[in-house]
Amino acid sequence: MNKKDLVLGIDIGGTNSAFGYVDKNGKCVLDSSIPTLPQNPAEDLFDRLHKKADEVFKNLHNDHNLIGIGIGAPNANYYKGTIEFPPNLNWEIVNVPEIVKKYYDLPCSITNDANAAAIGEMKFGTAKGMKDFILITLGTGLGSGIVVNGQLAYGADGFAGEIGHTIYDPNGRECGCGRKGCLETYASATGIKRTVFELLANLNMDSELRNIPFNQLTAKMISEAALRNDKVALQAFDFTGKVLGLKLADSIAHLSPEAIILFGGLALAGDLIFLPTKKYMEENLLNIFKNKVKLLPSQLTNGNTAVLGAAALIWNELDKSNNFPAEN
C-alpha cells in the first residue's frame, strides 16, 4: 500500500499555536491547536505540541507518512533556525531545530509569519506560477514576504521583507520599533485606528466612531462604519490607501513584481482598502510600471492560512532538495 506523504505545519502565535497535517497539494487533512502559554519556556510549548500532534496523527490510521516539519513564528530566522526575542512571548533566543529533533528525526524549517504566508501563496494560493511577487500582511502591524526569481528573499541575514518599517514620514507617528513614521504606523489595523483618531481630532463632521474609545476600536468596526457610509471611516480608508499606495510604488520600483497580494485582517475590508490603495499606487508609479502590477487578495482564506504557509515552507524545501519532485 502506498502511504500518502504529509508535513506538519505549525504556527506559533502569542495566544494559541495551531498545527495541521498538510499534503503536497495544500490540503490540510487534520488540524488542531493548543494554548501557547507565552510565559513558559519554548521547550514546554514544543513538548505539548508534540504530544497533541502525535495524538491527532493516530486518527490518520497509519496510512500517512510524516516527512517534514515547517514552522511559522514571529522573529524567526530562516538561516539560523532561531526565534529571537519574539514580541508577546517570554523567550529570548530559541534554537528550534535543536528542540524539534528531540521528537522528530525529520527535516525542519522555520521562518516568520509573513514569509511563510508568501510561500503558502506561491505553492497553494494566489501566486501559484508567479516568480516575482510581494505579499503584504495587514494585521496589527504590516509584514511582508518578497519573492524574486521564484525564491523567497531572505537577504544576507535572514531578515529581509521588513516593508512595514520603510519610512513614510521621518517626523511621523511613533512606531513600536523605536523610530518614527514607519509604514506600519499608517497601513495596518492599528494604523487605520490611529488615522480615525487623527481625523476625529481634525474634522468637525459627525461620525459613529466618536462614541468608541481608542482601546475598543477595531479595524472591523471602522470597516462596518464605512459600509454604513460614515464619512470619517471612509476618509480613514482613503488615507490608508494613499500611504500604502505611495510606498508600494517604491516597492514596485525596486522589484517590478507581477502582483502584490494583500492579506490579513485589514485586507478583509475588500474594496474599501483595495480601491484607494490601487488608485494611489497607480498615481505614484513610474510610467513603465503603470497598469501592469496586479493588486490581489489572498486565496488562503480558509482559517488556517498560517498553518498552510508553514506547511508550504517545508514542502518547498523538500521540493528543492529534489528528493520529492513537485507534482501537480
Added chain:
Amino acid sequence: MNKKDLVLGIDIGGTNSAFGYVDKNGKCVLDSSIPTLPQNPAEDLFDRLHKKADEVFKNLHNDHNLIGIGIGAPNANYYKGTIEFPPNLNWEIVNVPEIVKKYYDLPCSITNDANAAAIGEMKFGTAKGMKDFILITLGTGLGSGIVVNGQLAYGADGFAGEIGHTIYDPNGRECGCGRKGCLETYASATGIKRTVFELLANLNMDSELRNIPFNQLTAKMISEAALRNDKVALQAFDFTGKVLGLKLADSIAHLSPEAIILFGGLALAGDLIFLPTKKYMEENLLNIFKNKVKLLPSQLTNGNTAVLGAAALIWNELDKSNNFPAEN
C-alpha cells in the same frame, strides 16, 4: 593548442560606444570605441561596431575563441532583448539579438547599464562571493542593480531596479520621468547641483560656487570646492547623503543586502559622499539591520567598467547554461 575563450562586451552610450574582449577572470585583453552617432538607426551602429571589433580581433593572432556577446545599453530589457526609446538616442524599439545575429552566430544578452554594472561587481569586483547586494550608480541620474540569492532581480517584466525613481518627496523636485520628488532628483550628479542652487538661494554665506552658472556647474566642481572647505558644497554633500541614506534604509528594509555599492561620477567624491550617506543610512535603519550593511565603493574603476559589466552579463549566462562551468 588550447585557444582562450573571450566574450565581447559592448557599452552603448549616447556619445560613444565602447567595447572590449574580456576573459572569464574579467581581464580585458583588447578594447576600443567608436562614435555612436545617435541620429542614425541602430543598424548603422551595429554595422560599424562589428567592422571595428572584427578588425581589432585580428590583433589577437587567432589564439582566442569568441564565445558570446554581452551588451549594456540604456532602457535595455533583458527578457525581450530590446532597447526601448533610449534617452539621447534617436531609436524607438530595437530588437538587438535580431541585429546581432546578422554578424555573429553566438549567444547574446542585453541589459541596462546599472544591471550590467551589478553583474560586473558580482563576477569581477567588490561583490565577488556576495549573494545579496545592491549596486547604485550615481551619474546624471541614479541607476540600480539588485542581486537577490545570487541572481539579478529583473522582476516580472525585466524593468526591476529603478530605485532612482522611488519617491523622496511627493511634492518635491521635478523629475525627468514626469513625476515629482524622485530620489534621483536629489542623489545624483544632477541632484547635488540642484541642491547647491537651492542652498545658494536659501543661505547668505559666501561660496565660490556663486560664480558658476547652473549649466557649467559639475559634481566634480562641487567636490573640489568641498575639499577647499566651501561650506555650501559641504552642506550639499551632507544633504545628498541625508536623502540617499534615508532611502537606502528603505531598500535595506526590503532586501537586507550584505552590501550597497556606490558607483559612478558622484561616488568618486569618496568620503564626501560616503560618510554622510552611511551616517544617515544607519540613523534610519531598523535595529536589526544596524551596523550590518556595508557601504562600499566599486572596484571596477579602471575606465572600462561598463564594458566589463556587459562582458560579465554574458559570462554569467554562459556559466548558468553549464556549458562553461565557472572556474577561478
